[in-house]
Amino acid sequence: SNDILSIINLRTYFPVKTSQGKDVFVKAVDGVNLKVERGEVLGVVGESGSGKSTIAYTVMGMYKPTGGKILFHGQDISILSSKRPLLLKKDLQIVFQDPGSSLNIYQDIKQILELPLKVHKIVNKNQIKEKIISLLQMVELSESYLHKSPVAMGGGERQMVSIARALACEPRFIILDEPTSALDVSIQAKIINMLLKLQREKQLTYMFITHDLSLMRNIATRVAIMYLGKICEIAKTNEFFSKPLHPYTRMLLSSIPVVSEEEEAFKPKKIKSTGEIPSPVNIPSGCSFHLRCPERTELCYKEEPTTVEVVPGHFVRCHLYQGMKLQGEIAGIGDG
Ligand code: SF4
Ligand code: MG
DSSP: OOEEEEEEEEEEEEEEEOTTSOEEEEEEEEEEEEEEETTOEEEEEOOTTSSHHHHHHHHTTSSOOSEEEEEETTEEOOSOGGGSOHHHHHTEEEEOSOHHHHSOTTSOHHHHHHHHHHHTTOSOGGGHHHHHHHHHHHTTOOGGGTTOOGGGSOHHHHHHHHHHHHHHTOOSEEEEESTTTTSOHHHHHHHHHHHHHHHHHHTOEEEEEESOHHHHTTTOSEEEEEETTEEEEEEEHHHHHHSOOSHHHHHHHHTSOOOSHHHHHHSOOOOOOOSOOOOTTSOOSSSTTTTTOTTOOHHHHHOOOOEEEEETTEEEEOGGGGGGOSSSSOTTTSOO
């Protein structure tokens, strides 16, 4: 199959105590189906608390899923990272949002980049220095960075080192968890362009997690929108931006500032949100978006919508489209 990663009915719940002392679960990820195809950039977009980072960390094996499956190259990896074979870990890398806390400040750049090369035996001992220099070149840093400490570097440079570290293992798949949102605007475009160049050159596959929907317009192959642990809509990027279907997607798009008149014509009418984001501890009944939805009906309070494929490759989870179901529940991507 052409899928590198298949996430099937994934659930990641965390036990918490309420202020009244009751034991409940935060359903951070609750029944997610998602496939990532070889060579694509899949944008996963959501507000904070939507569960997008939890998906990333579960795929990375930092959390054990409560239910469902994660297949990587067809192999079930629904286990903690510590139990995964080394070869599998090599092929699946992540770049975190905050390069400051993900780099060891007691090591210099050479030591930071050396570690994955040694652990995964990427090159012979006598080729390590040369390999580290080539990794630095890939992220446009000179040899003079070898003995620098992350502390002596700017946020952008630190993120470049994090990217080099992810590339050190020569992975085919990288999760980017808001890789630029902690950085100055001036450095964001540079990092994004670098990531895209590397993706093309090395034929990498990215899962790009972000809260910035407009950023995905020029970067993503497909876009998925998350809300309170579930995916609301997923489509190819062109289709997604020209024919948004889910009321939440339309709400997000209506808050993106657009420039050209042509784009203005495509922009959905301004929609007023009617509520705040509810907490994932207390997920509303029926469609979890109903508190904020300008198009809700009585059905939305009572019944959860299922995911339907409205046109090939365009999936939406909303009662407004239930009648437009293409071919019933689509194999492997319908709600589990
Ligand atoms: Fe809005 Fe109802 Fe659709 Fe939910 S199911 S997004 S409440 S119209
Ligand atoms: Mg996050």
